[in-house]
Amino acid sequence: MAGPGEGRGEGRMSEWEPRIVTILCNWCTYGAADLAGVNRLQYPTNFKVIRVPCSGRVSPKMILAAFRSGADGVWVSGCHPGDCHYISGNFYARRRFTMMRALFRHIGLDDDRLHFSWISAAEGPKFAATAREVIAAVRRAGPAREWGKTRAQVV
Amino acid sequence: MTDYTDRLRAAARRLLGEGRVDCFIGYRRGSLPLAAQPAILTRAEQADSLIWDPSCGMNLAHYAVGRADRIGIVATGCVSRSLVALALENQVARERLYIVGVPCTGMLDAGALRRRFPGREAAAAAYEGPRVTIAFADGNEELAVAENLARPCRTCAHPNPVVADEMLGEPVASPAVPAVPEEAAAAEARSAAERWAYFCEAFAHCIRCYACRNACPLCYCPTCFVDESRPQWVGKSSDPTDTRTFHFLRALHLAGRCTDCGACERACPLDIPVRHLTSRLNAEAKAIYGFEAGLDLEERPLLDRYRPEDLNDFFK
Ligand code: SF4
Numbered sequence: 001m002a003g004p005g006e007g008r009g010e011g012r013m014s015e016w017e018p019r020i021v022t023i024l025c026n027w028c029t030y031g032a033a034d035l036a037g038v039n040r041l042q043y044p045t046n047f048k049v050i051r052v053p054c055s056g057r058v059s060p061k062m063i064l065a066a067f068r069s070g071a072d073g074v075w076v077s078g079c080h081p082g083d084c085h086y087i088s089g090n091f092y093a094r095r096r097f098t099m100m101r102a103l104f105r106h107i108g109l110d111d112d113r114l115h116f117s118w119i120s121a122a123e124g125p126k127f128a129a130t131a132r133e134v135i136a137a138v139r140r141a142g143p144a145r146e147w148g149k150t151r152a153q154v155v
Numbered sequence: 156m157t158d159y160t161d162r163l164r165a166a167a168r169r170l171l172g173e174g175r176v177d178c179f180i181g182y183r184r185g186s187l188p189l190a191a192q193p194a195i196l197t198r199a200e201q202a203d204s205l206i207w208d209p210s211c212g213m214n215l216a217h218y219a220v221g222r223a224d225r226i227g228i229v230a231t232g233c234v235s236r237s238l239v240a241l242a243l244e245n246q247v248a249r250e251r252l253y254i255v256g257v258p259c260t261g262m263l264d265a266g267a268l269r270r271r272f273p274g275r276e277a278a279a280a281a282y283e284g285p286r287v288t289i290a291f292a293d294g295n296e297e298l299a300v301a302e303n304l305a306r307p308c309r310t311c312a313h314p315n316p317v318v319a320d321e322m323l324g325e326p327v328a329s330p331a332v333p334a335v336p337e338e339a340a341a342a343e344a345r346s347a348a349e350r351w352a353y354f355c356e357a358f359a360h361c362i363r364c365y366a367c368r369n370a371c372p373l374c375y376c377p378t379c380f381v382d383e384s385r386p387q388w389v390g391k392s393s394d395p396t397d398t399r400t401f402h403f404l405r406a407l408h409l410a411g412r413c414t415d416c417g418a419c420e421r422a423c424p425l426d427i428p429v430r431h432l433t434s435r436l437n438a439e440a441k442a443i444y445g446f447e448a449g450l451d452l453e454e455r456p457l458l459d460r461y462r463p464e465d466l467n468d469f470f471k
């Protein structure tokens with residue numbers, strides 16, 4: 001395992017592949033991921049998909065939990081503003097994500113590690129394209145170590 | 156500032172005596188001459204124990220939460236804002252509050268004074284207008300209060316109560332605040348790696364006593380996320396990652412709610428700059444949404460509403 005203090009991706013093991021936790025809303029982006037699969041669109045496979053009922057369900061705790069568990073990047077995606085299955089869930093989520101992203105930047109988290117998007121269930125190609133974009137960014141950032149525990153993990 | 160003491164005692168005596176309130180929350184002299192103690196009075200005769208001076212820095216709004224009786228309370232700008240924020244979240248009922256407002260010229264930074272005179276314990280303090288004389292075993296020190304203010308007081312934008320049922324004095328002017336406060340400007344200028352290093356260093360000595368959380372008037376959840384076990388969001392250890400997780404999430408839980416009263420920093424036994432995170436969120440809330448917490452009893456909290464045209468630029 002690479003030690004702390006190394007720069008953006010340099011010195012990592014050559015076989016390193018980014019691990020990206022992807023939190024998708026059931027009604028839109030999860031559908032888009034499905035559609036991308038059905039249409040046999042090619043996109044990398046570094047994602048661990050977590051399906052939630054709505055982007056409004058996504059709490060900052062979950063994003064930190066992903067980083068703490070070894071994710072190199074996190075990508076959250078839901079319905080376009082105005083298209084929420086629950087009318088306004090993503091509008092509330094947007095404010096929450098805005099504050100959360102501001103705080104992550106303030107403490108120095110690399111911008112390349114945290115991504116947000118709105119992708120509807122009909123946008124399979126946008127899903128595949130965004131997936132490639134996210135993975136390229138996380139690759140640039142390299143392995144994340146900021147939130148790994150330095151002492152023993154006691155569960 | 157001290158002349159408010161008489162007016163404050165008179166107000167408390169009258170309110171309790173007339174049965175207008177069931178209790179009155181104010182300050183009294185405790186064992187620390189530079190940090191007054193909260194006092195909850197229930198009888199008019201106790202009114203003379205109240206004090207008002209630059210040691211009255213702790214946020215009293217905390218003591219109004221969870222009470223079912225009619226409460227009289229003395230409030231500066233920040234205490235009144237905390238009360239407004241708590242009323243919006245149904246933690247206090249405005250109609251059961253009688254707010255005695257005091258225009259505030261700032262409170263002492265007791266922690267900084269402790270560091271300034273290491274090894275010497277203040278035995279007493281005499282507050283005389285803009286000056287304070289601190290008595291130590293080996294002699295007195297006279298200081299200007301204005302030069303020893305707590306950090307949030309130095310740049311306070313709302314020194315006057317935003318809501319009050321009666322005022323003890325005329326409103327005061329806010330201290331001249333630079334457009335971008337020094338600390339914020341310095342933080343802005345750092346690179347991401349430097350910001351991370353600063354964050355780690357600033358919170359490195361935290362012992363996770365949770366005094367900052369407990370002192371915050373807006374932290375009232377019966378079960379804090381740090382105590383949740385299924386799932387356990389943050390470990391119990393003092394591993395730096397757990398400490399950072401605690402501070403990161405604590406700050407986020409105060410997004411759009413923190414009134415920058417400084418109670419957290421004041422309570423910290425290790426002088427951790429706890430507001431490093433919350434002040435940033437306050438600045439962002441103001442810059443992005445034009446929002447400041449606790450100013451308006453009619454305005455829902457920042458994260459409890461939205462506009463379709465809200466900032467959307469970082470979404471792919
Ligand atoms: S986080 Fe600190 S400054 Fe903000 S309201 Fe709570 S105690 Fe006051």
Ligand code: SF4
Pocket residue numbers: 360361362363364365366367368422423424425426427429
């Ligand atoms: S009061 Fe200070 S030491 Fe205690 S948990 Fe808060 S920051 Fe850490």
